[in-house]
Amino acid sequence: MYVYGTSYVFSLIGAFMMSIIISYTFLPVFHELQLTSAYEYLELRYDKRVRVFGSVLFCVYLMAWLPIVIYVPALAFNQVTGINIHIASPIVCCVCIFYTSLGGLKAVVWTDVLQTVVMMGAMILVIIKGSFMVGGVQEVLTRNWHTERIEFPALSLDLTERHSIWSVSIGSTFYWIGNIAVNQSMMQRFLSLRELKSSKRAVWGFLGGVIIIVFICGYSGLVAFAKYHDCDPLDSKLALAKDQLLPLLVMDVMAEWNGMPGIFVAGVFSAALSSLSTGLNSMAAVVLEDFWKPFFKKLTPMQTQILVRSVVVIFGVICVECVKRRFDWSYVSLVGCSSVAISSGQRITYVCGERKVYPQLHVCI
Secondary structure (H helix, E strand, C coil): CCCCCHHHHHHHHHHHHHHHHHHHHHHHHHHHHCCCCCCHHHHHHCCHHHHHHHHHHHHHHHHHHHHHHHHHHHHHHHHHHCCCHHHHHHHHHHHHHHHHHHHHHHHHHHHHHHHHHHHHHHHHHHHHHHHHHHCCHHHHHHHHHHCCCCCCCECCCCCCCCCEHHHHHHHHHHHHHHHHCCCHHHHHHHHCCCCHHHHHHHHHHHHHHHHHHHHHHHHHHHHHHHHCCCCCCCCCCCCCCHHHHHHHHHHHHHCCCCCHHHHHHHHHHHHHHHHHHHHHHHHHHHHHHHHHCCCCCCCCHHHHHHHHHHHHHHHHHHHHHHHHCCCCCCCHHHHHHHHHHHHHHHHHHHHHCCEEEECCEEEEC
């Protein structure tokens, strides 16, 4: 919101459409089949090769996404404490690998509950204190309105427009479907519930959480802009990247309260650990169900545990190494959305499409 305004909030239209589509199309089919891996459906509908291809795309997506998940809290930690990013990121990953490999899905779900409470509590404290420092909610909205930060999506057919009404409605619908309906990380949670009604309620509960988080994060951007509207921290080098603006705001408005910057950092780390543990756990499930069981001998329970925990550790280490590479992290959210689009597009096509057989060629239409 600080940089591009409020147009992104309208992507909630896509989240709402996604909830309807998943509840009445994807969930009934997946729940009736009682699948452990969402990509088992591809083998039932097509063949084993398509299933493996979908699983590979999912793993590629996670390997592009998880380093971002590790990098963002390390960046916030660096802004608040000055500790080097490459020192903080391995610590984050090691903690997550430990409890994910030992506790499995149950540990992931329960830690997610606690982490969500900490994350949202920290953000609410930041926006309340920030609003009072600026002069109240009305002053926050007034400053953003006068500088055209509060805006609606453009009614333009220009495909290069960052936030047009078409990209935040139609485009975001496909984004959310790709990120939820054909994503092992999310479907694994919905399918873990015994009844279809419970799974549907979980989807709508997820939508409610998304709406709350988008509005909280969006308003925090408005508070940051109202605070720095006459002195851009990026121009004055108070922040080296856009993703350090919120930690800077926290240090400015909450440094006088002992422990409050630490609560904010805990909230950021909670969000990261939640996503990281979910990704590593679903990666382990995909490797076991889609790469091992169809091609190799059946494992004993002990061997299964060893394999799953090894996958979590190996991919966690790879993610830490990816953070150390000298990538351009200037546009974290854009990189994240692009990684979803690259992998999810093909998976949506295979799940929703129909295979037409041609000589020596299988085409998904």
